[in-house]
Amino acid sequence: MMNPNINEKDKRRIRDIVQDFARKHSLWVLAYGTGCGAIEIPPTMTSRYDAERFGIRGSATPRQADVLLITGYLATKTLKRVIRTYEQMQAPKYVIGFGSCTINGGMYWDSYNTINALDRYLPVDVYINGCMPRPESVIQGFIKLQSLIAEGKADGADKYQENLEWYRENQKKIIHNWKMPDYNW
Amino acid sequence: MLDKDCNENKCAEQIKKTFQTAEVEVKREKRVTVQLRSDLIPPFLSFAKEFMEFKHLSHMSCVDWVEDNELELVFILWNYEQQVQIIAKTRIERVNAQFVSVKKFWNQAETYEREFHEMYGVNFVGNDRLGEFILEDWEGVPPMLRDFDSIKYSKETFYQRPGREDAQNVRATIAKHSGEEVPGFAKDYTIRNIED
Numbered sequence: 001m002m003n004p005n006i007n008e009k010d011k012r013r014i015r016d017i018v019q020d021f022a023r024k025h026s027l028w029v030l031a032y033g034t035g036c037g038a039i040e041i042p043p044t045m046t047s048r049y050d051a052e053r054f055g056i057r058g059s060a061t062p063r064q065a066d067v068l069l070i071t072g073y074l075a076t077k078t079l080k081r082v083i084r085t086y087e088q089m090q091a092p093k094y095v096i097g098f099g100s101c102t103i104n105g106g107m108y109w110d111s112y113n114t115i116n117a118l119d120r121y122l123p124v125d126v127y128i129n130g131c132m133p134r135p136e137s138v139i140q141g142f143i144k145l146q147s148l149i150a151e152g153k154a155d156g157a158d159k160y161q162e163n164l165e166w167y168r169e170n171q172k173k174i175i176h177n178w179k180m181p182d183y184n185w
Numbered sequence: 186m187l188d189k190d191c192n193e194n195k196c197a198e199q200i201k202k203t204f205q206t207a208e209v210e211v212k213r214e215k216r217v218t219v220q221l222r223s224d225l226i227p228p229f230l231s232f233a234k235e236f237m238e239f240k241h242l243s244h245m246s247c248v249d250w251v252e253d254n255e256l257e258l259v260f261i262l263w264n265y266e267q268q269v270q271i272i273a274k275t276r277i278e279r280v281n282a283q284f285v286s287v288k289k290f291w292n293q294a295e296t297y298e299r300e301f302h303e304m305y306g307v308n309f310v311g312n313d314r315l316g317e318f319i320l321e322d323w324e325g326v327p328p329m330l331r332d333f334d335s336i337k338y339s340k341e342t343f344y345q346r347p348g349r350e351d352a353q354n355v356r357a358t359i360a361k362h363s364g365e366e367v368p369g370f371a372k373d374y375t376i377r378n379i380e381d
């Protein structure tokens with residue numbers, strides 16, 4: 001019998017807590033290596049550091065993935081593909097920015113074709129700094145993401161939807177030839 | 186020291202005999218450099234390939250000599266039998282740079298030419314695939330030319346996250362700590378302020 005003292009709002013929260021608990025223990029990461037940092041992913045996933053202990057696994061396609069891991073610098077050309085990939089992913093979805101390049105451009109800050117701040121173009125839930133971050137810090141970043149999910153604070157995808165215009169404006173500023181399908185999500 | 190009639194010297198002699206205006210130099214073991222007029226490059230490559238057995242084009246590159254208002258094209262050839270490398274260089278005009286395609290000698294030259302077209306703006310006559318290659322929707326000065334200002338472009342195009350203003354020049358700081366003398370010519374590119 002349901003406790004009659006719990007109101008509508010709280011009921012939703014209980015459902016969310018259960019959902020988020022399940023979500024945080026099964027993070028499927030899209031295997032899409034962008035910068036040099038991707039080289040730290042194999043040791044993270046394989047037996048030495050064994051990220052599967054935390055429910056972190058690779059997934060083959062964007063539609064099956066929960067986490068988009070941006071492993072380093074993004075050329076404007078790659079950014080276009082990454083945006084497309086991100087928009088194809090099904091909610092709930094999260095973005096992790098991996099390495100200094102995603103934060104402030106890292107050592108490619110003065111390059112003519114790499115972006116300098118990923119969060120201007122995609123909603124980043126967690127940043128992991130380092131050039132490149134070792135598997136320990138990668139796993140630490142994932143644990144941070146898990147705790148954000150558990151608290152219901154990993155809401156980057158909602159923010160993206162709400163502020164789509166702002167993101168689109170930034171994206172179109174550097175991607176001149178915008179020929180992309182409109183996804184409904 | 187190289188033998189008088191080693192493979193390197195023999196190659197150099199043969200080139201000198203055939204192309205009298207060429208400046209040929211045996212740099213060291215296995216390495217010969219040839220400086221040529223730009224219109225002599227196709228006959229030279231053909232000669233090297235057909236008569237001197239330089240079957241392999243291992244590399245092509247482009248150098249921007251903005252001070253001389255010229256671009257330099259470099260062709261690196263390799264001879265498997267004699268184990269000799271030829272580095273053939275030529276200079277072309279920098280504005281409206283144009284050159285003949287050497288695709289007919291080596292097919293792989295096509296890819297290099299596409300790259301030079303995109304990165305340096307060189308037009309290779311005879312190469313029909315000089316479209317967009319690595320960059321996407323690039324407009325303006327080809328980015329590998331030295332008068333393209335990458336920092337300025339990046340600052341104008343991409344959002345710059347604040348926080349780099351107080352970044353130290355690592356090289357200068359280390360030199361100051363250790364009292365190291367950095368020669369004047371090296372200062373230009375090692376100890377320069379991040380602002381300029």
Ligand code: SF4
Pocket residue numbers: 035036037071072073098099100101102106107108130131132133
């Ligand atoms: S942060 Fe460092 S390791 Fe990562 S992509 Fe940038 S340069 Fe490469």
